[in-house]
Amino acid sequence: MNVIYPLAVPKGRRLCCEVCEAPAERVCAACTVTYYCGVVHQKADWDSIHEKICQLLIPLRTSIPFYNSEEERQHGLQQLQQRQKYLIELCYTVAQKYLFEGKHEDAVPAALHSLRFRVNLYGLSSVELVPAYLLLAEASLGLGRIVQAEEYLFQAQWTVLKSTDCSNATHSLLHRNLGLLYIAKKNYEEARYHLANDIYFASCAFGTEDIRTSGGYFHLANIFYDLKKLDLADTLYTKVSEIWHAYLNNHYQVLSQVHTQQMDLLGKLFENDTGLDEAQEAEAIRILTSILNIRESTSDKAPQKTIFVLKILVMLYYLMMNSSKAQEYGMRALSLAKEQQLDVREQSTIQELLSLISTEDHPIT
Numbered sequence: 171m172n173v174i175y176p177l178a179v180p181k182g183r184r185l186c187c188e189v190c191e192a193p194a195e196r197v198c199a200a201c202t203v204t205y206y207c208g209v210v211h212q213k214a215d216w217d218s219i220h221e222k223i224c225q226l227l228i229p230l231r232t233s234i235p236f237y238n239s240e241e242e243r244q245h246g247l248q249q250l251q252q253r254q255k256y257l258i259e260l261c262y263t264v265a266q267k268y269l270f271e272g273k274h275e276d277a278v279p280a281a282l283h284s285l286r287f288r289v290n291l292y293g294l295s296s297v298e299l300v301p302a303y304l305l306l307a308e309a310s311l312g313l314g315r316i317v318q319a320e321e322y323l324f325q326a327q328w329t330v331l332k333s334t335d336c337s338n339a340t341h342s343l344l345h346r347n348l349g350l351l352y353i354a355k356k357n358y359e360e361a362r363y364h365l366a367n368d369i370y371f372a373s374c375a376f377g378t379e380d381i382r383t384s385g386g387y388f389h390l391a392n393i394f395y396d397l398k399k400l401d402l403a404d405t406l407y408t409k410v411s412e413i414w415h416a417y418l419n420n421h422y423q424v425l426s427q428v429h430t431q432q433m434d435l436l437g438k439l440f441e442n443d444t445g446l447d448e449a450q451e452a453e454a455i456r457i458l459t460s461i462l463n464i465r466e467s468t469s470d471k472a473p474q475k476t477i478f479v480l481k482i483l484v485m486l487y488y489l490m491m492n493s494s495k496a497q498e499y500g501m502r503a504l505s506l507a508k509e510q511q512l513d514v515r516e517q518s519t520i521q522e523l524l525s526l527i528s529t530e531d532h533p534i535t
């Protein structure tokens with residue numbers, strides 16, 4: 171199925187593997203512009219990102235057509251740039267989603283692509299490269315390749331240092347990843363320093379109560395939890411839960427109002443409406459389920475805290491149009507409330523939540 175087309179490549183262009191840059195032996199038969207050292211890397215790239223971008227790569231990698239006028243040429247170049255920007259974002263989101271799902275191996279090819287398109291578009295010293303370095307660092311950490319992670323982080327740090335226009339958001343991400351690196355190296359002092367900086371820069375960029383700031387609190391909480399400083403960990407987990415609760419409750423209220431007004435009119439359900447991209451949804455699931463696990467270990471002493479997280483998960487899955495998961499978490503909240511004999515009001519709010527979900531149990535897709 172896969173053949174090599176040596177003549178299809180412009181003279182002088184080196185054929186190298188999309189994943190490892192070793193000399194290529196194969197080509198993707200679908201786009202004929204993407205090369206691999208062997209079937210292993212071809213499959214890895216296909217599963218990670220190539221399936222989604224295969225056809226989009228063709229115009230980027232074939233020679234630029236002849237234009238009749240300068241205007242046409244400019245227009246053509248602009249379109250290519252747009253396409254590259256789109257690919258940068260797409261590859262970034264896909265890699266990020268894999269990371270939040272804990273699929274570090276799958277994240278690597280997508281993250282590498284995001285980096286390469288950035289290099290093409292912005293050059294080697296641009297801060298635009300930093301988010302991609304950070305993805306690669308995080309993936310490397312997840313794979314236990316600490317030295318490699320340090321190299322990517324060093325590149326990112328160096329690029330930020332040289333730049334004069336690095337955003338607070340990028341500073342925040344850099345510090346978050348340095349924090350994760352030092353957590354992996356069990357250097358909790360350094361990790362805390364970087365996570366505090368992450369929270370500072372994220373707060374400058376988005377505000378202290380933003381979901382994008384909550385990641386820093388969450389990792390810091392994990393450190394305190396590991397150090398058995400449970401009070402500090404508890405306070406931070408509560409803060410993270412409250413931030414997500416406020417965010418999702420806001421969307422949930424809007425959606426349930428819209429529903430009662432327009433549900434019959436349109437006769438169908440709305441699209442997924444978390445206001446989050448796929449990567450953020452995966453992050454929300456990861457953070458909230460991990461807090462849930464921690465809360466459940468103390469459910470007998472503080473059942474309200476467990477129920478609070480369960481209710482947030484109900485809203486999250488409800489907004490993600492996954493009503494069976496929403497119902498599952500709702501039932502767990504209800505049975506815990508009954509079991510712990512919480513007051514009737516708590517029980518009835520969960521009942522309300524559950525009845526709202528079950529009226530929309532048959533999503534039309």
Ligand SMILES: [Zn+2]
Nearest residue numbers: 187190207211
């Ligand atoms: Zn390879």
Ligand SMILES: [Zn+2]
Nearest residue numbers: 198200201224
């Ligand atoms: Zn292809």
